[in-house]
Amino acid sequence: MTWSKFLLLAALAAVACAQAPSSKELESSYPDAHALYLDLHQNPELSAHETQTAAKLAGRLRSAGYDVTEHVGGTGVVAILKNGPGPIVMLRTELDALPVEEKTGLSYASKVHAKDDAGHDVPVMHACGHDLHMAAILGTAEIMAHSKDTWHGTLMLIGQPAEETISGAEGMIRDGLFTRFPKPDVAVALHVGNELPAGMAAITPGIYNTNADSVRITIYGKGGHGASPQTTIDPIVIAARTILSLQTIVSREIRPGEMAVVTVGYVQAGMKNNIIPDHAEMGLTVRTFKQDVRKQILAAIARIAKAEAAAAGAPREPLVERYEGTDLVYNNPALAERLRAPLEVALGKGKVVTAEPIAPSEDFSYFVEQGVPGFYFSLGGADPEKFAQAKAAGTSLPSNHSPLFAPDVDPALHAGIVAEVAVLRNLLNTSPEELRKSTESPH
Numbered sequence: 001m002t003w004s005k006f007l008l009l010a011a012l013a014a015v016a017c018a019q020a021p022s023s024k025e026l027e028s029s030y031p032d033a034h035a036l037y038l039d040l041h042q043n044p045e046l047s048a049h050e051t052q053t054a055a056k057l058a059g060r061l062r063s064a065g066y067d068v069t070e071h072v073g074g075t076g077v078v079a080i081l082k083n084g085p086g087p088i089v090m091l092r093t094e095l096d097a098l099p100v101e102e103k104t105g106l107s108y109a110s111k112v113h114a115k116d117d118a119g120h121d122v123p124v125m126h127a128c129g130h131d132l133h134m135a136a137i138l139g140t141a142e143i144m145a146h147s148k149d150t151w152h153g154t155l156m157l158i159g160q161p162a163e164e165t166i167s168g169a170e171g172m173i174r175d176g177l178f179t180r181f182p183k184p185d186v187a188v189a190l191h192v193g194n195e196l197p198a199g200m201a202a203i204t205p206g207i208y209n210t211n212a213d214s215v216r217i218t219i220y221g222k223g224g225h226g227a228s229p230q231t232t233i234d235p236i237v238i239a240a241r242t243i244l245s246l247q248t249i250v251s252r253e254i255r256p257g258e259m260a261v262v263t264v265g266y267v268q269a270g271m272k273n274n275i276i277p278d279h280a281e282m283g284l285t286v287r288t289f290k291q292d293v294r295k296q297i298l299a300a301i302a303r304i305a306k307a308e309a310a311a312a313g314a315p316r317e318p319l320v321e322r323y324e325g326t327d328l329v330y331n332n333p334a335l336a337e338r339l340r341a342p343l344e345v346a347l348g349k350g351k352v353v354t355a356e357p358i359a360p361s362e363d364f365s366y367f368v369e370q371g372v373p374g375f376y377f378s379l380g381g382a383d384p385e386k387f388a389q390a391k392a393a394g395t396s397l398p399s400n401h402s403p404l405f406a407p408d409v410d411p412a413l414h415a416g417i418v419a420e421v422a423v424l425r426n427l428l429n430t431s432p433e434e435l436r437k438s439t440e441s442p443h
């Protein structure tokens with residue numbers, strides 16, 4: 001190594017060191033973050049109903065010195081801290097919880113029930129870890145507000161509603177997120193999970209996750225007495241055949257090696273054993289990486305559903321509706337590589353890994369599609385000891401959305417705050433021009 005290269009690396013390392021929060025900074029903000037975590041975990045709210053959650057987050061950010069606007073795109077929160085000239089960097093957390101009954105047995109487990117949009121009483125749990133994301137953003141917000149000499153520019157924190165129904169990001173954008181407020185030069189978010197032990201982070205340059213489409217199929221038959229099937233056209237039998245045929249799309253129609261998932265997640269038909277109902281409904285999720293594969297699968301689903309109904313002599317064509325969808329999250333490759341060094345310095349050597357794209361989807365893609373380069377990374381949530389045991393046994397810990405999902409809060413929340421502060425200080429120590437150039441550089 002030449003001297004000049006050595007000096008350059010040493011200088012970069014020194015800058016990166018300065019970007020990680022000190023233990024004193026962490027100690028001073030952690031109690032607030034942890035208290036918010038416990039509160040939110042015990043008081044989860046369903047997608048688009050996060051009123052108390054949003055109010056709590058907004059109140060804490062306001063106390064930390066941020067200029068806070070509430071009710072952006074429903075329950076969304078936008079908190080801005082201006083600190084001189086420089087780039088505008090957005091950091092996002094989700095606000096919503098899931099209709100899942102918590103079975104972790106933790107002393108602070110959720111016991112909350114609420115009415116869902118269909119009017120059903122459902123249990124509610126922060127089974128995706130969004131409570132940890134909110135707690136981390138609060139800790140980060142406090143540190144950034146108390147250390148304005150370590151960065152310059154505009155920090156824009158957002159609390160996004162309804163991520164789980166893939167509607168909150170779009171709602172905030174439609175309500176003027178990038179017109180009423182400054183449009184960021186870069187958008188950042190993280191997600192906690194049990195795929196990594198707490199204290200670690202994973203980076204995925206390029207494609208991070210999948211295109212996701214939700215499809216509902218309503219099959220029409222002819223109802224009647226269960227003892228007189230000859231007078232009916234049984235939609236349950238049509239549904240059963242349709243499900244099996246749908247499973248041949250990936251196995252028989254898609255080129256081997258392409259990422260493609262077709263899952264039928266629910267089937268609903270009938271009320272009583274001796275009545276043949278007049279319709280059946282099923283809900284599917286479709287996951288892909290490529291647009292052409294996505295189109296091919298959606299067309300095949302409609303074709304198969306119609307053909308199976310026709311084969312059974314159904315009185316009407318089935319209704320096939322794509323009722324939700326989101327594009328994959330694309331991580332700006334140059335940005336991901338740029339942020340690897342400060343994350344490694346902040347979390348420790350060997351604590352930052354490169355991960356393969358994952359299947360679960362995310363509406364963070366809506367922000368990226370508005371022309372904002374994005375950096376979305378994974379944060380370890382697993383108890384390191386349990387993670388090692390599971391790995392040795394060849395099993396895995398409960399995934400996000402499981403009733404048993406329970407991140408190892410202390411190390412995961414500490415690492416979340418450390419990682420966010422390191423990333424923000426790195427981005428907020430440049431000029432908008434330099435940042436733009438670095439996201440455009442070929443990789």
Ligand SMILES: [Zn+2]
Pocket residue numbers: 128164400401
């Ligand atoms: Zn989720």
Ligand SMILES: [Zn+2]
Pocket residue numbers: 094128129130163191400
């Ligand atoms: Zn989530």
